[in-house]
Amino acid sequence: MIYYGKQNINEDDIQSVIDVLKADFLTQGPAIEKFERTVAEYCGAKYAVAVTNATSALHIACKAAGLGHGDVLWTSPITFTASANCGRYCGADVDFVDIDDKTYNMSADILEEKLKQAKKNGKLPKVVVPVHLAGQSCEMERIHALSKEYGFTVLEDASHATGADYKDTKVGSCKYSDMTVFSFHPVKIITTGEGGMVLTNSKDLYDKLCLYRSHGITRDADLMTHEADGPWYYQQVELGYNYRMTDIQAALGTSQMQRLDEFVSRRRYLAARYNELLKGLPLCTPYQHPDTKPSWHIYVVRVDFDKVKKTKKQIFAEMKERGIVLNLHYIPVHTQPYYERLGHKPEECPVSLHYYKEAFTLPLYYSLTDEQQDDIVNALKEVLV
Ligand SMILES: *Cc1c(COP(=O)(O)O)cnc(C)c1O
Numbered sequence: 001m002i003y004y005g006k007q008n009i010n011e012d013d014i015q016s017v018i019d020v021l022k023a024d025f026l027t028q029g030p031a032i033e034k035f036e037r038t039v040a041e042y043c044g045a046k047y048a049v050a051v052t053n054a055t056s057a058l059h060i061a062c063k064a065a066g067l068g069h070g071d072v073l074w075t076s077p078i079t080f081t082a083s084a085n086c087g088r089y090c091g092a093d094v095d096f097v098d099i100d101d102k103t104y105n106m107s108a109d110i111l112e113e114k115l116k117q118a119k120k121n122g123k124l125p126k127v128v129v130p131v132h133l134a135g136q137s138c139e140m141e142r143i144h145a146l147s148k149e150y151g152f153t154v155l156e157d158a159s160h161a162t163g164a165d166y167k168d169t170k171v172g173s174c175k176y177s178d179m180t181v182f183s184f185h186p187v188k189i190i191t192t193g194e195g196g197m198v199l200t201n202s203k204d205l206y207d208k209l210c211l212y213r214s215h216g217i218t219r220d221a222d223l224m225t226h227e228a229d230g231p232w233y234y235q236q237v238e239l240g241y242n243y244r245m246t247d248i249q250a251a252l253g254t255s256q257m258q259r260l261d262e263f264v265s266r267r268r269y270l271a272a273r274y275n276e277l278l279k280g281l282p283l284c285t286p287y288q289h290p291d292t293k294p295s296w297h298i299y300v301v302r303v304d305f306d307k308v309k310k311t312k313k314q315i316f317a318e319m320k321e322r323g324i325v326l327n328l329h330y331i332p333v334h335t336q337p338y339y340e341r342l343g344h345k346p347e348e349c350p351v352s353l354h355y356y357k358e359a360f361t362l363p364l365y366y367s368l369t370d371e372q373q374d375d376i377v378n379a380l381k382e383v384l385v
Helices: 011-021 030-043 054-064 082-089 108-121 140-150 203-213 247-257 260-277 312-321 337-341 350-358 370-384
Strands: 047-051 072-075 093-096 127-129 153-157 179-183 196-200 299-302 359-362
Touching (some): 030 196, 030 247, 054 179, 054 196, 072 082, 082 093, 108 140, 140 153, 196 203, 260 299, 312 359, 312 370, 350 359
Parallel strands (some): 072 093, 072 127, 127 153, 153 179
Antiparallel strands (some): 047 196, 299 359
């Protein structure tokens, strides 16, 4: 069976983990700082905070932004639910900005319209979470400009976009945002098993992220209310969590970072190859915005199922018979029962609903061979035409 994604672990990765297992620290040791520095330097950001996963990264990023009861967070409906849930964890309301029909990312036009409306109603968002679907950056320059005009924090969910480029920068540089989050789940671009990270250029946000990651506790004299009682002393100055990554994971992450460019370049090669091989089939291949060089976490195609006279379920079943497991990214978050209960209506985001009807994800990962990709395309030819 060929699945939509999987990790790639080599001997260096394995050795790096063994080295930590034989060393002094399994957690809260030097491997964390090394991983954080490696990712921050790669992206061109000042600070990085490694945590247990991208979900906890999004949570503490919202906390650091000061999100709380009575506030509002906006994100895209075409994302993993965690991009929205982080707002709910903080007691904030969540609202959704529909996607652009070409990139499938949060539409900057719809965002701008919605902001104008929200300003009139006195209900502007405190945090906006653009999600770089498939590893293709959102239009960050415009979103950044809107954030200055309307005064919200920009938190990039770059879970798909480690190693991706936008204009003259790496995603994660935070040139056009306040914070950026990566995921290191095994299906993502690099992995630490479970893992996530927040990047920022703000010392103030960095200090808060470090606090929220570890119980709200600090040993930094500058953050304490008074001088330390002695060398044993620490203070809990906020209500934080235990979201710390282990050194075992961080060592794996640093090792995986050595191959990030190789991972991304293979994904770019396979995506370009799909584009060629799928020509002539009754489907729509991904659009690439000229400002972006995606990392291609996923390869999404769209089919007008009325035209091919088969249902999506049938296509999934017939591909599975041929050893290929398709996937779908994503079910529009605002249509999930939890969000419907909070008052969201499917028709709020019509472009996302249309996308959901037509889209599905083809397998794409570093170790997918050209031959396997040919098999996938041939199987698609059989089931679609
Ligand atoms: C994977 C993913 C997350 C959550 O990542 P975890 O590390 O599994 O918590 C959040 N947002 C998006 C867009 C994702 O793809």
